[in-house]
Amino acid sequence: MRITPKNAQLGFDNIMPAIALMSQAFWVAWIELIYSGEIYLGPVEPDSLQIIIAYCVSTTAMSLMLIAFGFAHRKVQAIIQKPAWIAGAGALASISTWLDMQLGSMVFVALTGVFTSLLAARFSFLLAQVNPKEIMLSCALVQILASFIYGYVLMLPAGWPPVFMALLPLLGGITSLLDGGRLRYDSVGDEKYSDRGFSFLRLVLAIGVFSIAINIVRGFYPSMIEMDTFAEARGNSSVIFFFVKLVVCFVIAALPLRTNLSRLCYYAFLALAFATLPLPIVGLGSSATLESFGCINALLNLVVWTLLNGIAYKSGRSPIRIFGWGWGTMALCSVVGWLIGFGLFAFDVDSAVLPTIEVLLLAVMLVCGIIVVNPGVIDGLFRPVDGDDEAVSISIGGSREANQMLEDELMRKESSNCSDCSSCPAMKPVRVSDQEGERKPGRWRRAVASMAADCDLSERERDVFELLLKGYTKNRAAEELCISYNTVRSHVRNIYVKCDAHSQQDLIDGLESYLRERE
Template sequence: MAEGVQYGLSEEKERRLGMARSGALQGIRRRLVGEPMFKRFGDNQDSFASSSELAPTRLGMAVEEQWPAFKLVGFGFYYAWIWISYNSNVLVSPGAAYLPPDTISQTYLFSTLALSLALVALSIGRRFTERMMNRVSVAVVASLVAGLATVGLYAASAPEASGALLVVCAVLTGLGTSVIVLRFGIIYSKVSARDAVMYTAASFVFACMIYFVAIGLPAPAGMVIAALLPLMAVVSTLPNAEFAVEEGALPERASRSANMFFVRLLIAVAVFSVVVGVARGFAVPHSVAANMNAEGAVIVFSSGVVAAALFLLVGLLRRNFDVGRLYYPIILVVAACILVTPLVGGAAFGGQFVTVGYNCFVLVIWCLLAYVAYSSRLSPILVFGLGRGASALGTTLGWMVGLALVRAYGETGLSLEVVSVAMVFALLVVSMLVLNDRLIGEALREGSKVASAPDAPQGEGDEGVEARGGAAEFPADAEPSAFEERKPGRYQQRLSAVAERCGLSPRERDVFELLVRGRSIDYIAQNLTISFNTAKSHIRHIYVKADVHSRQELLDIIDREGE
């Protein structure tokens, strides 16, 4: 008996050793072949859906189903923080109210400089950034750092406070909000151009409302609201399940035309931001912190009115809205405002018009970045990291140059007219030669074709599907033989029953029916006219609601439904 037990234990030990050797050989084979450690969603759905860290919660999905726009309009929390921080005296202590606005200037410069450098660094290290974006804890910590640093800015604005505290807090706000920018960039990369315009415009209107609430409250209540806004922005992104889908994606295979358009867009954003920064730098010496609420109210209200009008205009249009139509009008408005600035002596009044134009430009550029990420193979982290980074870096450098010129030479020694004409000339050159409305229109039309076209030829078997990340266990055009034996009527009833019991939304039911037929993610996206990443998001929701980890388990549920 003892020998039998010993023999059984020995056999079990050999079996485990064999499994260990097999696993080790598979690991070596992966390293030799070069198989990536992180697979795409379609390539490894089992391990992906079972991750408790990455899987969306049912509460989060319930919020998303009841109010799917929450994660998009939540962008307004972030922009409200920007407007409150840089267009009001909410973060200025009462003792510094009538001092020159050096505190706001230094805060803006150090914060935006840290933001731009962080975004560029995160976009360059995209693999690391993808894993970081997947961690909710990282986003929450980043928002808390930005919120606490906002409180620190209020304390650092006191006359007796140390200047080092101001610099440290300003840098921390830039570093913390860089994570928020990329999270919203990932979300906006999943929507069409029309939806991006509408939700961005709605976010601006929402931010406008928050701004006026914050400046209308007595101190320090407004500061508390501003400190909570980064956390609220992150909370609004939590119901979204798109972040984990991006991890381990294959390298970008964007077309040459898409790459060239993105480079042109970056150049235009950088030049425009520098020009606006110089114009805003001219206006800094003409204002004091006590007047910033009145000046900022004009800027924010005007920006909100433009955003509301744009929201209504796009909402009334039944066809897709060409965001490129807004490009030239904004260029002309900003150019006119820059030319008006010398007529008012470089006063803050002229800077207000320039800032309103810049806010409108940011709205358009954010939508263009969203569409580039939506319609091309470029990573949204790369697109929004470099795009928003170029904008922040350009305004920072321009602000520094404008402020330095005015302080060094004064308005009498330096002709504002010459500088204004030079800036307008730079805008016109960029808008006509580097990035014009024709190039934007062509890029949008080409992007529409790319977004609606399949990524891989259908019907080429498993290899053709998996090579482009399409999913799964069946060829793209092949269906399981067991399906052919089932009666369509009864099987459709099973599908409806499973979908009803799992609480699938109408769009998820459409994806569900194609998924169980063995269709790839590419095919589902093309057939339902949705983006590749949106299709992956719906599949992920289906797995969570059905409490399964693979397509096979989903098919087993359908089979049990008929028993």
């Protein structure tokens, strides 16, 4: 096959998802290496207390920055789309990491958290462009790739591990720029976020309680074991969790597309809560318990990351706001858990008392999982921000309409009597409103229907038209409707002609006049 610029571009586009995974894997591996404390440049090997303090300072700085990003999400959204800012943040994080290893100053430790927070915001923005199943697979694959990078760095010849570790943030920032084509999503309706702000607050509260409960043990046991034992426990947990991540990947890949995402994440929360109960009680020893809680914490990160980005994808809210407030709170609460665990050790609390404390925390976790946050609360967060009362699809495979179209396609293939596919009822797209009976549409949807009728849009054009009004890009609209990009582009051209518009913003401005008529 002759290589042409178009073929080269298509080939480059096909490897973009892999490059995006590598950029996030570099960042995760950097975090794991900082936590292990196995790479240092100073004349004296750091003890576990120094590692705990450094990890807490860096994580606190990053979490506070992410929470602040949530309040200024539109400005941050503009910043993370500028290559110079991302490359600069990666370079400054790498320089701070090197200076931290050289000088051991807490100032440079805090700066690593500040600069990498911008990279984390960009990664979350990239993940919010794909459907929840891809998000889950991406998060699990990122953890696997990070384990490979973690092991590779430790096996490098003497003198090279510190250099490579310092370069990881820069590599993560630069490789994320190669997937910048996805960064065109502009969330809408954030001014209505307060409508369900209390539900999100309940979710964040539950995530914070889970994080504190799990990280108390992770802060207690490293203080009472030697550095060699701590590093060995960290290495063992990395190996164990590598195989756990492989199993998780296979499970996610085998999930049907109609799997309910909110139920899946909710039951995962409960499973993690029950998993923490027997670990301190069975008396595995400090190292084994630390390894087990490290795996549980990594699984909690996977669930929370999937849930937050899934909410941003399905609801249309700002990924930076959802991820910044959710993940920032979780990271901050993990620091609180570490400090509580270290405080128990500092006050000479007997390790035999820890199981009792964990059982009490388990009770609090279950209360959060049953009363504070439940599937109904999570379902509400997945609804779009258009003010519509209709229930939306929260399956892992895309929209409800897309799932229905897949089922219709299977029915068509199984039918041997269907000779004219164009006239087959199974091939006609089923609109969400047709499946919801007599439920009355909301004001926003009525305005959309009125504008579409006035512009004489076809049924498929109306589907694309509605997504454009929600701020979807052509790529994301194609994924949501399970049709090709070229088909969406053709529909968009027809919509612009029929609506006498020249841009997506013109359509949104036109809809505002219809909304004012219904006030």
